[in-house]
Amino acid sequence: MTRLFRNREIWLALAIIAVIVLVTWRFSRFSQPSNLLTILNDTSILMMLALGQMVVILTRSIDLSMASNLALTGMIVAMVNAAFPMIPIPFLIAGCIIVGGALGAFNGILVWKLDIPPIVVTLGTLTIFRGLVFVISGGAWVNAAQMSPDFIQLQRGSLIGLPILTWFAIVVAALFFVLMTRTPMGRSFYAIGVNPTASVYTGINVGRTKFLAFVISGAVSGLCGYLWISRYVIASVEVASGYELTIIAACVIGGVSIAGGIGTVAGALLGALFLGVVNNALPVIGVSPFWQMAISGAAILIAVVLNARGETRKGRIILKKAEVAA
């Protein structure tokens, strides 16, 4: 039991429930299943992005280019769809994952082969990718009228009562869960985050593993590029601009340690969900939109403080007496 409550995912889940209960107390409609499902659906994209970012952060790296990657892939897919509406959507989605993965691989190669710090690489590609959106589109937007109905409608369909978009998130989360807990690759992300030098001794190629992490975060960004564009039915240069920090915030709130090696799939999902619930609750309880930013900032800080409390390494305890007390 005590072990259960030392688990930060539990605390985060409780915090989310607390917010929902508090808001419901004043606005009963908030916790209606339909509204909760809407929130889940609204948060789906952020959840997937947070998972991609988590893998990178686990390896002691950071991917600041995810939002730009998303915008670039999204613009490409929107333009392709506008030009060739007959291409089936599953092909487009596969294309997005490949393009996004390739952009991620570009980051990864620079990190792996040239050993440039990830924050520098992705700070550069953050601006480069977004600039390319402008270059390929000539600055023009692709709007709903130009997109094919399938392109827009796919994620809005529903399956067993849940929107397809939510299903995307569920499938991606399940894949990540298997990847991170059951495959050598997933475990090597943790290993190089916890102790990069020691990883070398266990036969892990640290550079290549980081490269793979960037490919994964890129592929997720690419997938979300399509989902984002078809959700908001507009592709422009400013799509998801500044969103990279929201993604990182979701990871941090979810207990992913920025120092690498610590973080779980459940944590990242809950971190994203927390932001989703808070953002959704504010307008409902009638908080002026001008308060929104300050509140989410404060939420991030509080989450970090609480996480750090849980993380204070209870190193080893020498005194017998203290051991009993603990």
Add this chain to the structure above:
Amino acid sequence: MTDTTSTVRRLPDRLDNPFRSALLSWESLLVLVAIGIFVANSIASPYFLNAWSLSDMTFNFTEKALIALAMALVIITGEIDLSVASIIALASTLMGLVLNAFGAPTPVLVLVGILTGLACGAFNGFLVTVLKLPSIVVTIGTMSLFRGIAFIILGDQSFGGYPRDFAWFGQGYVFWVISFELVLFLVAAVIFYVLLHRTNFGRRVFAIGNNATAAQFSGVRVDRIKFVLFCLTGLMSGIAAVLLTARLGSTRPSIAQGFELDVITMVVLGGVSILGGAGSIIGVVLAALIIGLVTFGLGLLNVPGIVMSIFTGTLLIVVIALPILWRMWKEKRA
């Protein structure tokens, strides 16, 4: 050591030639890049080589570069401050508030701006050094918090009507085409150069960046120094807020949006190691100049800002990658 006194070996101060290593340094690479871009600009646009043009150019980067000076020190210690742009927003908003609420005179406005910056920096510093939270996370949080407070205060309003003498800080010229902003930046650059490279404080900053634990074990007050550096970054952001507000003549909560990444780009391009422990002020000043030259030069060709960012992004990666590729190439040949 019974028999060592006879065989004491004399250790020379250094083996390498300092002049030679200066020639091969990062700064000299940046000087070459800067000259190259300057020449390219002069050829590409007939309007570039003009005293007023060059003077106008400096306005594009001085405020960011002022913050970059302090940010360089923060990054050298292995920390980062992403909240600088939001500090500008909050400081500018509070200046507008005291102006509109009490009709405060210019000196009070400047003081409010600077003190707000300092207070925000101290808040960051507190979270990082006392609560021991990672700075990248803390400042992502305060980035929303500070600007969020500005939004709460201002909502959809704006503050304007800044006095004429206040506007001088952002628009005035000290001499001919030399603006006050530029002079202030140059003075600050000299001060920061001395602070980082010529004082005990600077030496300790480098030691922290190289190995904070060992530095602490060596009697360096690591937390105190980090706290001071966050305050310093806040202070410079406050000063930048004064300049920017004076230049714009108005305050909106969205002021200075996105500055933080430009500032960090300058610092990194300037050769400061993002991992901490290495960097120089000269590099940062050169990097600021390079970014100013690139953006202004492309602006003269009416290249949209977003396309310029491709150039700065590429420049960042290429300039960092070049020495590495060079070294790899040399190793391969050896």
Add this chain to the structure above:
Amino acid sequence: QDQTRIALVVKSLGNGFFDAAAKGAEEAAAELGDVELIYTGPTAATAEAQIEVVNSLIAQQVDAIAISANDPDALVPALQRAMERGIKVISWDSGVAPEGRQLHLNPSDVNLIGETIIKLAADYLPEGGDVAILSAASTATNQNAWIEAAKAVIPEKFPNINLVATVYGDDDSVKSTEEARGLIAAYPDLKAIIAPTTVGVVAAAQVVTDQNLIGQINVTGLALPSEFKQFIDNGASQAVALWNPIDLGYSAVFLAKALVDGEEAAPGATFSIGKVGEVTLDDTNSAAMAAPFQFDASNIEEFSKIY
């Protein structure tokens, strides 16, 4: 130099509205013959980015700047500097404070727009009800002026319309979408969303469509026919309005050229704006181009092909 160089500076590049305006500006330049048009602006709609654009235009010694400003005050110092260096400065669409320009071209009359956006909602709400406004950035000059005008006109002309909230989507499709969702969640009795911005109106209509609220909530406001046609077609909106952005860009270039050619901008002065007609400056040196034009199911098809 023989050519007159006129810079058309917009809030942000890529926006369909401004691209249409640029088209009109090109037309005007071609018609005038000796005009070289520079179409420029930042990608993110911020004042700082616009100032950098203005600075580089000053350095290029263009003859005139015609700007749609992201902030009425922040651009003043930069534009004043431009005027000091002999550059003619006008603002259009979204204005600059009078000391920062020589004249301002309103797309339409502020009060008229304010009344129109409320009327668009009220026309389809015979018994009245709750409406909310989804605006652009909280700092957008023109939107704020229209909203003020709209608020002023409600009590006397539309007493049964109840304006419950004004929210800001920052002309960002995601933010606008979220704000629209928030409105719908917070105000169960909402009957109409008024979005006096081409980005916000599309986002709101998409949300209403997605949440199957067609018929319950009417989306209206200012919209580009080409972007908005589908929502008139599917019933998410009954009618929207807009002036012709092509004419707006066209007129702006004519006015800028007139100033470069030596005409004086003073209260009462009259300017010819080519095929659009002529305008007269009021006592703040502002002029209004034309009344907003209404689109509904009857005419959207035709106009969606034009802009």
Add this chain to the structure above:
Amino acid sequence: MTDPILTLSGISKSFPGVRALNDVSLELYAGEVTALIGENGAGKSTLVKTMTGIYQPDDGEILVRGQAISLPTAISASQAGITAIHQETVLFDELSVAENIYLGHAPRTRFGLIDWKTMRREAQLTLDSMAAGIDAAMPLKELGIAKKHLVAVARALSVDAQVVIMDEPTAALSQKEIEELYVLVDLLKQDGKAILFISHKFDEIYRIADRYTVFRDGEMVGKGFIKDTPQNEIVKLMVGRSVDQIFPARKASIGETVLEVSGLSHPTEFEDVSFSVRKGEILGFYGLVGAGRSEVMQAVFGMTKPSGGAMVLEGKTIAPLSPADAVEAGIVYVPEERGKQGVITGEPIFKNVSLPSLGKTSRSGFLLMAEEFRLARTYTERLDLRASSLSQNVSTLSGGNQQKVVIAKWLATLPRVIILDEPTKGIDIGSKAAVHEFMGELVAQGLSVIMVSSELPEVLGMSDRIVVMREGLVVDILDNENLQPETLVRLAAGIAAEQAA
């Protein structure tokens, strides 16, 4: 005489500026322990890394049972039947014990996924076979340092290998665990494995090794059978000269009490620790690894905050809140983890030395480089530091020389009390004698020295008085006169207490 299982011949390896290995050879035989002996920086660990696929040799070949093989990765080495306990801990705090043992070669299910159940079971079996008393499902971070080391051993044994390499496996273990390790080595020998054993401790080399190979400065300088070779011969091969293993006579006159610590406590690490150290005295701290000695010292040094207790230095009550306060008061600490806490790798020698003394080498806060060089030269030369220049990066120095930089740094502050935490851990025999010699000099100059050490001969040879700690408590404080080693061991391990009870 059988053929060797593993043969290395003509191996060379260079790093930028250092020739770590030069044409060395080595043979390992089934069922025998070969000791690899050499000073710090002789190239022992580098050789281990070339044998385990972590480094690629520049030259030379590796033969397993006469077959030349190449080892491009760590995994290929374990496939070739070579496993190692490395000098650096190859461990992951955030992962479970079982995963630490199997990371990189975890059992898989039919679908290629990691089979956690089998992994945990196998790991538990390996641990139990070593009598480690560790639960394989536990997170590694909850283990003490010695147990962690056992996990590292288990990791090496989890690979089915013919060649087992142990690079200073006993450096972090206490006597009890060392004994258990010896048993394990015997078992491996009986299994017919070839073992390479690296150690600086001659007693254990003579106890378990059959053969030896000696390296000096990256070259192989001798090999043979342990039982035919006396210790001083090996030492001579190793350092190129003969070295006395005699501890210097303590001739300092002991004066009045300098530092008095009373009732020092910490919520989880130690309680009611009281001791005093006098002028010109070496106070030894003995205990098993993990007894909490370092924690006490770090509290005295202001690094960790005690929950209670008082300290009086030369009559003045002090309460250092940070190392800076302690240094100002005149207490300095040479930490145990040299690389992490001692030297600032990445900075040159002179900056390391001057760091705590910047106040003295500067004028009103501004650096005076000439002063810094002078200060650094004075103290490093006194310690006979081996370096090419004062601007050499400390990371390029060998462990022993790094230790000298740390000591020089503190001497330059002219301290009253100097605390040395495991000052000779991992240091070769030549440098060790120098450090001991030097401690004698320090006390002769009137300093007080506190020496934390887990090595009995060192504690007994150097200390005037000895504080014994166990599980965070001071068990006894003894005068070092006619002390029997057994007494100390019994006190430290708590055996005496049990017998009494």
